[in-house]
């Protein structure tokens with residue numbers, strides 16, 4: 551939610567060369583966890599785990615908040631810009647992009663804060679707290695949605711399977727009908743029952759799995775995942791994900807004695823490696839904004855904004871996101887970063903015995 555667009559011009563559309571330009575464009579991002587990812591609530595113990603991860607308050611499915619993504623992206627884009635121009639100056643003063651245009655921007659000691667300039671790719675794209683030349687704060691041209699679980703790896707007696715549901719697939723523009731029974735929907739009927747973790751479910755066949763696989767293929771999701779798809783109804787998804795999170799136990803070490811601190815055993819949960827996540831980047835049109843009376847020159851259109859943001863992706867693959875980085879957590883490899891694919895639908899047909907099972911409130915409206 552990009553609130554407080556202080557510098558937005560009154561007109562919503564901008565005409566350049568006789569062509570009306572969109573006020574924003576959305577770009578889809580898909581990534582796979584190379585390590586377990588722990589984006590914590592920073593809260594206290596809930597239930598059996600000390601350090602919990604963030605969950606969607608409605609669906610209870612774990613997610614990575616867009617605010618966490620925005621902070622990590624900003625840091626990595628500043629690093630990338632710094633590598634490209636390590637001797638960067640503002641008005642003959644050294645003002646490197648990293649760390650000064652990264653971070654929260656509050657000036658202290660040797661940290662200069664955000665430069666807040668119309669020609670800074672970091673400050674225009676991610677915003678700044680205060681600006682030069684009487685400019686106030688700026689919300690930034692890029693906005694981030696939360697990252698949602700698209701495909702979740704679960705151990706079964708047939709090896710790992712990647713579980714998804716209609717609600718999760720809707721985010722990538724795929725509307726799947728006919729996944730209503732309390733069952734696991736597979737590509738073929740190779741067994742009567744399958745366990746997802748400790749949950750044993752009857753097997754149904756999704757006759758249109760090919761459409762779903764093709765969609766995932768277009769998003770560069772690896773073959774080994776496409777071959778091991780399992781669909782469940784929305785109402786089972788959160789339960790299956792939450793029952794199969796990685797939970798690790800760790801202990802704090804006293805640096806003086808080198809031994810465990812008393813009462814320092816703690817546990818933390820994480821999305822397991824192999825989890826596939828999706829998020830959106832909304833890129834506003836720079837032509838509709840100015841900073842301190844100056845036209846933004848760092849980027850010229852929404853695609854340019856997205857190109858700056860995507861410079862963070864190699865760093866996400868090396869340095870990762872979230873906590874416990876020192877325990878080998880958090881690396882996220884971005885598989886797809888581009889415009890939204892066209893919307894599609896798939897029908898996992900019900901069997902002949904079309905029993906009036908309690909249909910979910912979603913999926914209504916379609917005959």
Ligand SMILES: [Zn+2]
Nearest residue numbers: 651665670673
């Ligand atoms: Zn800057």
